Amino acid sequence: MSDRAPGIGGDLPVTSNPSRWNSDVMQRRVARRYASERRFRRIGLFAVALSAGFLAFLLLSMVINGARGFTQTEIKLTVNFPSIAAGVTPAALSAKGGDEALSGLDLEGLAASEATAAYGENGAALLSDGAWLTLRDAIKSDPTLITRKGEMWVPASVEIDAAAKGRGDTANTRLVAQLKTNGQIKTGLNKTFFTSSDSTDPTVVGIWGAFKGTLLTMLVTALLAFPVGTLAALYLEEYAPRNRWTDLIEVSINNLAAVPSIIFGLLGLAVFLNFFHMPRSAPIVGGLTLALMTMPVIVIASRNAIKAVPPSIRDGALAMGASPVQVVFHHVLPLAMPGILTGTIIGMARALGETAPLIMIGMRAFISSPPTSFTEPATVLPVQIFLWSDEVSSGFVEKTSAAIIVLLVFLMTMNATAIYLRNHFERRW
Amino acid sequence: MPLSMIAVIVLALGAIAFAAARSKARLFKPVGTERLHSRPNYHAAHMLLWVVVPALIFVAMWSFVAPRLINQSILTSPAASELPPPGIERDAVLNEIRDLATGKLEVSFNPAAEQLAPVYRDARDHYTILGGIAAALLAYAGGGYAWTRLRREFRARNRVERAVMVVLVAASLIAIFTTFGIVISLLFESLLFFQKVSPAEFFFSLEWSPQTAMRADQVGSSGAFGAVPLFWGTIFIGAIIAMIVAIPLGLMSAIYLTQYARPRFRAWMKPLLEMLAGVPTVVYGYFAALTVAPAIRDAATWAGIPGASSESALAAGVVMGVMIIPFVSSMADDSLAAVPQAMKDGSLALGATPSETIRRVLVPAALPGVVGGVLLAVSRAIGETMIVVMAAGMAANLTLNPFATVTTVTTQIVALLTGDQEFDSAKTLAAFALGLTLLIVTLILNIIALRVVKKYREAYE
Structure with missing residues (x-):
């Protein structure tokens, strides 16, 4: 660097203080700037790590809590069925009206008395309140059981279950250890959790009812939102003239995508339930509400997919004599389909995790048997999770987390499918 | 059938x-x-x-x-x-x-x-x-x-194609019908509500206790419908606490991932962070109620803070902030990417370190986009329901203490409409008035946000 700045100012001498990069002041300054650079970088990494850490912590706490929900402790019980049979024969049980005969039997008392006989005074407290359901189901599947003694494994009470999983108090832990040495207790896969429905007793609850409700609701949503969303996107992207009506449609769709989900619940309540008098808590109403919520998402994704199909395809088809409708349905739509399906799956995944609108239309009912039609009261997995989270009994904690794991597995499968579709079928032009 | x-x-x-x-x-x-x-x-x-x-x-x-x-x-x-x-x-x-x-x-x-x-x-x-x-x-x-x-x-094809067009138009009109359905049903019920309770009381009165009398002679059941504590609770949780968590984390994550991270790290981390937005809100709510809220209450009690509740505004707000991180970070990501490369190169050429370039050039240039993203995130946060239903409380408090319990608009909508209610009581109608307020506020936030983002994009195109 010279003492004169070249060019500007002609020959006038310009006094300048050239930076002395080797001076202490300068070195310190550079060091400070580099330190601040490193600090900034570290803060950035820390932010990413913290966000990812939240996710990891969330998933981990669900898995740790939920893993126990998939197992259930059972206690061996020798049951003397003839003692309460009172003349009920296997033939009567398998004949028509057998269910009534079955419900006439005092299985609850039998389970309690057998437990007292086998495990002493407090024996009945070892068993879950729903233990007799196991006896009932056993007789249902094999009516001849009523004539003999049977050896069964029945669910243990919440306290014993917790103790067997290493989380009980000392008295129960000791009891469990003793039972274990006698081979009278075991902890295994909780099949009930996948086959039964809601109950007031955490040891016999299951997600099957909520799962079936979810399937029915999602079916309605998919059947409505996918075709309507795709067709609307086709119209807006391919045919719509640019005028006020089209603008109004576009504004509505963009606004609907931003409306909070609970507002759709209010819409469902006011329109479907109170105006059209559709059945409360029914999958069809839930499906309709979620379809209205999902449709804008599908429209926006589909429009992007349709936009990505190059105009040359359309020109080529038109040149070969295809009509505008043929161009779209024979050429554009098939080519845009992977993108549309990706958007649909992502929209459906969002609908699958939605809780608030369904609570609004009454899908928070206590459903103890799985729904069999679109108009029967039902609940869905997220709402079931919400209901269980409100329960006081500590046994529900692990069941809630287990249900959350099931829900998350479904969501991840759906999102993975969407990513797979996007990567393997979407063409870059 | x-x-x-x-x-x-x-x-x-x-x-x-x-x-x-x-x-x-x-x-x-x-x-x-x-x-x-x-x-x-x-x-x-x-x-x-x-x-x-x-x-x-x-x-x-x-x-x-x-x-x-x-x-x-x-x-x-x-x-x-x-x-x-x-x-x-x-x-x-x-x-x-x-x-x-x-x-x-x-x-x-x-x-x-x-x-x-x-x-x-x-x-x-x-x-x-x-x-x-x-x-x-x-x-x-x-x-x-x-x-x-x-x-x-x-000419059968022409007829069939005309029918197809009718179906297409009908499909796209459903969006308009839905919008009108929402607006009309909310407006109708809200008008009924405002016949029973004056708008001035609803928007400006400070007391919220929506019990209405079952019998005429019942004591202490006047029913007060002043929604200000609800609005405050919603803003406190959704626009203040959640944003204090989400803005720094989201912005810094976006900066690190776009400016510093190696492509491979970015390719893994970005979808991972987006998973935060894909977790159902009921799961966040459960997490907030079961894990975060008790921890915060214990910490507050240990520190001797008065009024600590197990349904604190802080628990709901923090968890909601975590949920919002991906929204902020992806909007920030987009707007940072839209800043012309020449501005960045110019700053670096003058000898600024990367962090100085980011702080003095990139972020100020991308600010409108970031602000738009934050507004969208706020509109999303105040409409969020499950986290606050499960983790925030029912008591309508006007408080600045984040460890105390507050309630929000969405929580009250759920509370008012669950349980057996006569449909045209002031209590159920209040839910629709709250819904209408929520809808209008979120839409205004969205419109402002989109306008800000659009204007900013035009500036660089």
Whole structure:
């Protein structure tokens, strides 16, 4: 660097203080700037790590809590069925009206008395309140059981279950250890959790009812939102003239995508339930509400997919004599389909995790048997999770987390499918 | 459901007509040098539309009319003289009659219902058969008309394509109907509410206790509908606490991932962070209520902070902030990417370190986009329901203490509408007024945000 700045100012001498990069002041300054650079970088990494850490912590706490929900402790019980049979024969049980005969039997008392006989005074407290359901189901599947003694494994009470999983108090832990040495207790896969429905007793609850409700609701949503969303996107992207009506449609769709989900619940309540008098808590109403919520998402994704199909395809088809409708349905739509399906799956995944609108239309009912039609009261997995989270009994904690794991597995499968579709079928032009 | 049976029969008739028209159209031969206009499938589809559409429209209308006709014939039957006068009681008996006739109920509570059930069954069968015959006639007439047009030179394709266009337009109009449905239903119920409670009280009064009297002489159940504590709770949780968590984390994550991270790290971390947005809100709510809230309460008690509650604003706000991180970070990501490379290069060429470039050049240039993203995130946060329902409380407090319990608009909507309520009590109507307020605020936030983002994009394009 010279003492004169070249060019500007002609020959006038310009006094300048050239930076002395080797001076202490300068070195310190550079060091400070580099330190601040490193600090900034570290803060950035820390932010990413913290966000990812939240996710990891969330998933981990669900898995740790939920893993126990998939197992259930059972206690061996020798049951003397003839003692309460009172003349009920296997033939009567398998004949028509057998269910009534079955419900006439005092299985609850039998389970309690057998437990007292086998495990002493407090024996009945070892068993879950729903233990007799196991006896009932056993007789249902094999009516001849009523004539003999049977050896069964029945669910243990919440306290014993917790103790067997290493989380009980000392008295129960000791009891469990003793039972274990006698081979009278075991902890295994909780099949009930996948086959039964809601109950007031955490040891016999299951997600099957909520799962079936979810399937029915999602079916309605998919059947409505996918075709309507795709067709609307086709119209807006391919045919719509640019005028006020089209603008109004576009504004509505963009606004609907931003409306909070609970507002759709209010819409469902006011329109479907109170105006059209559709059945409360029914999958069809839930499906309709979620379809209205999902449709804008599908429209926006589909429009992007349709936009990505190059105009040359359309020109080529038109040149070969295809009509505008043929161009779209024979050429554009098939080519845009992977993108549309990706958007649909992502929209459906969002609908699958939605809780608030369904609570609004009454899908928070206590459903103890799985729904069999679109108009029967039902609940869905997220709402079931919400209901269980409100329960006081500590046994529900692990069941809630287990249900959350099931829900998350479904969501991840759906999102993975969407990513797979996007990567393997979407063409870059 | 016999009406759905009629619909199935109509569809079956349509399939037969389709096959018949198709096989006839296949035999068409061009005359001379003429080329056939429509392919057999279009002729067949034209036929199908004429058979199915009028008949199905009739069935749909019939499904609305028939129940009224059935009720009419019940009420005019001689046994109906014992029915209670029109009103809720009569409706209950009519429902019972229907359930008896369809076998849903086995025993009746009301002797009149027992007598009228056979009348109901007869009337139902009568009107179903009537509807079926009419639908079949319509299908036949439509099919006959279409059959007369089924000729070689008939331009069936144009007709079918016009029908397709009608369907497309109808599909896109559903968005408008939904919007109008939302606005009208919320507006209607809110107007009813504001007839009972003045808007001034709702928007400016500080007391919220929505119990209404079950009996007129009940004590302490005046019902106060001042929504200010709710608005404050919503802003406190959604716009303040959640944003204090989400803005720094989201912005810094976006900066690190776009400016510093290696491509491979970015390729893994970005989808991972986006998973935060994909976790259902009920899971966040459970996490907040089960893990975060007790931890925060214990920490506050240990630190000696008064008023610590296990349903604190802080717990709900922090978890909501975590949920919002991906929204902020992806909007920041987009707007950082939109800053022209020349600005960044210029700054680096002058000797600024990367962090100085980011802080002094990139972020200020991208600020409108970031602000737009934050506004979108706020609108999302204040409409969020499950986290606050599960982790925030029910008590309407006007407080600045983040460890105390506050309640939000969405929490109260859920609380007001669950449980058995008469539909037009002030309590349930209040939920719709809250919903309307929420809708308007979120829409305004969205419009402002989109406008800011758009203007900013134009500046660099």
